[in-house]
Amino acid sequence: MDETAELAAFRAEVRxxxxxxxxxxxxxxxxxxxxxxxxxxxxxQRILHAHGWGAPSWPKEYGGTGWDxxxxxxxxxxxAECDCxxxxxxxxxxxxxxxxxxxxxxxxxxxxxxxxxxxxxxCQGYSEPGAGSDLASLKTRxxxxxxxxxxxxxxxxxxHAHESDRMYTLVRTNAEVKRQEGITLLLIPxxxxxxxxxxxxxxxxxxxxxxxxxxGVRVPVANRIGEENKGWTYGKFLLDRERLGGANVAPAFRFxxxxxxxxxxxxxxxxxxxxxxxxxxxxxxxxxxxxxxxxLGKAAVDAVTAGEPLGLMPSELKLxxxxxxxxxxAIALDAVGERVASRFRPVDxxxxxxxxxxxxxxxxFMYLRAKTIFGGSNEVQKNVVAKxxxxx
Amino acid sequence: xxxxxxxxxxxxxxxxxxxxxxxxxxTLAPLHEPAARAAELATQWAALLELxxxxxxxxxxxxxxxxxxxxxxxxxxxxxxxxxxxxxxACCGVAPTLLAGQDALLAELAAGRLQPCVALxxxxxxxxxxxxxxxxxVETPPRPSHALLAVEDALYLLDLGTPGAAFTRHExxxxxxxxxxxxxxxxxxxxAAEAGTSVARxxxxxxxxxxxxxxxxxxxxxxxxIDYLLQRQQFGTALASFQALRHRVAEMYVAWRNLxxxxxxxxxxxxxxxxxxxxxxxxxxGRFVAEQAIQVHGGMGMTEELPATRLARRILMAEFEWGDRxxxxxxxxxxx
Ligand SMILES: Cc1cc2nc3c(=O)[nH]c(=O)nc-3n(C[C@H](O)[C@H](O)[C@H](O)COP(=O)(O)OP(=O)(O)OC[C@H]3O[C@@H](n4cnc5c(N)ncnc54)[C@H](O)[C@@H]3O)c2cc1C
Numbered sequence: 001m002d003e004t005a006e007l008a009a010f011r012a013e014v015r016x017x018x019x020x021x022x023x024x025x026x027x028x029x030x031x032x033x034x035x036x037x038x039x040x041x042x043x044x045q046r047i048l049h050a051h052g053w054g055a056p057s058w059p060k061e062y063g064g065t066g067w068d069x070x071x072x073x074x075x076x077x078x079x080a081e082c083d084c085x086x087x088x089x090x091x092x093x094x095x096x097x098x099x100x101x102x103x104x105x106x107x108x109x110x111x112x113x114x115x116x117x118x119x120x121x122x123c124q125g126y127s128e129p130g131a132g133s134d135l136a137s138l139k140t141r142x143x144x145x146x147x148x149x150x151x152x153x154x155x156x157x158x159x160h161a162h163e164s165d166r167m168y169t170l171v172r173t174n175a176e177v178k179r180q181e182g183i184t185l186l187l188i189p190x191x192x193x194x195x196x197x198x199x200x201x202x203x204x205x206x207x208x209x210x211x212x213x214x215x216g217v218r219v220p221v222a223n224r225i226g227e228e229n230k231g232w233t234y235g236k237f238l239l240d241r242e243r244l245g246g247a248n249v250a251p252a253f254r255f256x257x258x259x260x261x262x263x264x265x266x267x268x269x270x271x272x273x274x275x276x277x278x279x280x281x282x283x284x285x286x287x288x289x290x291x292x293x294x295x296l297g298k299a300a301v302d303a304v305t306a307g308e309p310l311g312l313m314p315s316e317l318k319l320x321x322x323x324x325x326x327x328x329x330a331i332a333l334d335a336v337g338e339r340v341a342s343r344f345r346p347v348d349x350x351x352x353x354x355x356x357x358x359x360x361x362x363x364x365f366m367y368l369r370a371k372t373i374f375g376g377s378n379e380v381q382k383n384v385v386a387k388x389x390x391x392x
Numbered sequence: 393x394x395x396x397x398x399x400x401x402x403x404x405x406x407x408x409x410x411x412x413x414x415x416x417x418x419t420l421a422p423l424h425e426p427a428a429r430a431a432e433l434a435t436q437w438a439a440l441l442e443l444x445x446x447x448x449x450x451x452x453x454x455x456x457x458x459x460x461x462x463x464x465x466x467x468x469x470x471x472x473x474x475x476x477x478x479x480x481x482a483c484c485g486v487a488p489t490l491l492a493g494q495d496a497l498l499a500e501l502a503a504g505r506l507q508p509c510v511a512l513x514x515x516x517x518x519x520x521x522x523x524x525x526x527x528x529x530v531e532t533p534p535r536p537s538h539a540l541l542a543v544e545d546a547l548y549l550l551d552l553g554t555p556g557a558a559f560t561r562h563e564x565x566x567x568x569x570x571x572x573x574x575x576x577x578x579x580x581x582x583x584a585a586e587a588g589t590s591v592a593r594x595x596x597x598x599x600x601x602x603x604x605x606x607x608x609x610x611x612x613x614x615x616x617x618i619d620y621l622l623q624r625q626q627f628g629t630a631l632a633s634f635q636a637l638r639h640r641v642a643e644m645y646v647a648w649r650n651l652x653x654x655x656x657x658x659x660x661x662x663x664x665x666x667x668x669x670x671x672x673x674x675x676x677x678g679r680f681v682a683e684q685a686i687q688v689h690g691g692m693g694m695t696e697e698l699p700a701t702r703l704a705r706r707i708l709m710a711e712f713e714w715g716d717r718x719x720x721x722x723x724x725x726x727x728x
Binding site: 260280281284285287288289291292293294295296299316319320379381382383385386388389390391 | 393394395614618621622632635638639641642643645646649650651652653654656657669670672673676721724725728
């Protein structure tokens with residue numbers, strides 16, 4: 001078989017598998033632009049893993065698929081086209097590569113299988129009330145007592161903490177040295193005594209972020225990644241991987257398709273011609289940007305695969321996709337906002353107004369504001385880019 | 393070290409074209425009279441003919457170099473990085489593509505005896521076997537001998553010296569030469585009666601080469617903007633220290649990178665859709681980079697001398713070549 005035929009066969013294989021095995025109730029949530037949680041992600045991950053496709057981006061020896069960039073790209077694309085959820089990132093794309101690069105053999109054996117199978121759910125405990133963009137100012141303290149650390153402090157904006165088993169956490173182990181040199185990366189089970197998770201209510205009406213309070217939480221030293229006080233290095237490595245999340249633009253293309261259908265459906269009347277034309281034009285502009293970002297993403301994945309330095313790629317990708325996806329959300333809001341925004345919440349019930357058709361577009365618009373805030377805000381990314389461009 | 397853009401198609405062709413364009417810009421810089429510049433451009437165009445650029449896509453059997461799209465694109469990128477004021481896409485890309493299969497004419501083109509301008513945007517009609525109407529702002533080599541004309545679905549070759557054909561010459565905002573063609577019952581040679589598809593394909597090639605040139609110009613423009621901000625002192629410090637300006641430059645850079653991705657995809661797979669998306673995005677990203685470069689140069693950004701403004705005007709002009717963003721958006725919407 002020549003290469004194109006091979007890739008076409010691969011595409012067909014992924015599609016057949018996705019349609020046959022991804023449960024319809026999960027695909028329905030994706031198709032309706034719902035917010036995904038462990039309830040949708042975990043079973044899907046279990047199914048992928050059972051098929052040997054649990055970790056497309058990991059090396060083979062750790063249970064990865066060993067696929068090249070093109071296959072990974074096709075995989076992402078087909079899953080998105082079939083309304084399957086993109087894989088949950090915290091274990092697979094964030095912590096996994098850190099464990100593989102810096103973890104001990106014992107840690108890899110203990111944590112990687114649960115990530116692969118979808119049994120263990122991870123969240124990220126970086127940000128704090130006083131440490132957002134300036135992450136190095138974090139204060140959550142870890143004091144060594146024998147073979148344990150005792151951790152006290154507060155994390156904020158912790159996505160999915162309310163449905164997670166463990167939190168990879170940056171803590172301060174030395175307050176005397178330069179800020180970046182006193183930070184350690186710990187893996188903390190969320191059922192440890194002294195942990196309290198509380199919901200943060202967000203403008204989108206979904207529950208996804210939390211505050212996590214830690215009060216004298218005892219964490220075995222065996223749960224420390226790498227060396228004490230070197231956590232900043234590992235944490236940054238992880239953040240670069242996080243920003244590469246933008247390399248998978250396939251879900252954004254699917255989001256664009258749905259928005260296009262919405263615009264056609266919502267603005268079908270003759271009185272809507274001007275608005276429809278404008279929104280269709282804006283959708284094309286967004287598509288052009290996504291296509292450009294897709295190329296940048298391929299180059300970035302190639303660089304990671306070849307072990308080359310990523311340079312500005314993570315920031316370029318983040319800046320090339322975050323606003324664009326927001327703009328698509330805004331187009332949808334413009335299409336339905338007049339009809340739907342005025343009926344956001346029922347007064348005599350809780351939660352957003354599920355009875356109002358297309359309410360998710362308003363929720364998504366609100367949710368998508370976070371795209372330019374989390375994982376290093378756009379302003380912070382521009383600082384990074386400018387520093388490199390100006391040579392200081 | 394401050395930013396230095398990396399070409400998409402590095403190599404000898406890129407380097408040679410860039411050196412040619414640098415020398416060209418240096419010679420043109422002190423010339424302010426349009427007539428003096430047009431005369432200088434004619435000299436430079438003759439030098440390009442010697443180098444064989446118009447024959448780059450012409451098969452070897454017709455005296456050309458038998459080159460590929462990527463060979464020509466590398467020249468366009470090198471030339472574009474200094475905003476060469478000569479009609480590379482039109483005369484070295486679109487013209488030979490329109491003449492594909494017309495071996496005698498291709499040989500004339502490669503030899504420099506046939507020097508056509510290319511007017512594909514309409515405005516000319518056919519009545520009783522003769523052509524009438526006007527085609528405005530047609531990009532042209534400095535001493536055009538002919539015009540390639542799309543008239544409805546057909547393609548004609550018109551001798552500019554023929555009775556009933558008149559033209560006036562202009563300079564575009566990017567310093568390139570154009571002519572307004574005025575035809576009143578001029579006779580011309582019919583090259584193909586059903587040329588719609590090949591005309592569209594040639595236009596797409598032109599659009600792609602415009603994008604390549606513009607991407608190259610944007611890279612240089614961003615570099616020059618950074619250099620300027622590093623050197624210009626206000627409030628007792630370099631402008632490069634102000635975050636508002638640094639962020640603006642970061643936005644220019646990301647817009648440029650994003651467009652580069654689209655253009656690379658279109659070079660790899662030069663189908664009309666890829667080209668239309670690249671051209672559409674050029675309209676947005678190119679305009680943004682050009683406007684912001686002018687803005688952050690302050691008053692200097694308003695001056696004609698500045699190399700950066702020459703690049704900015706080239707990028708602004710590229711938008712209007714081979715269909716602006718709305719033309720390409722309309723195509724994409726019609727196909728959806
Ligand atoms: C929905 C959501 C999910 C999140 N999930 C997680 C998670 O799972 N785990 C986790 O650890 N964190 C998470 N975060 C936190 C996120 O990483 C932070 O919000 C982010 O780092 C910004 O920090 P901040 O909110 O404190 O804003 P600030 O740092 O207070 O910034 C406020 C504004 O100032 C701008 N700004 C800040 N510094 C500069 C500067 N130097 N120059 C110019 N402008 C600047 C910012 O861009 C922003 O616009 C999440 C956030 C959100 C909204």
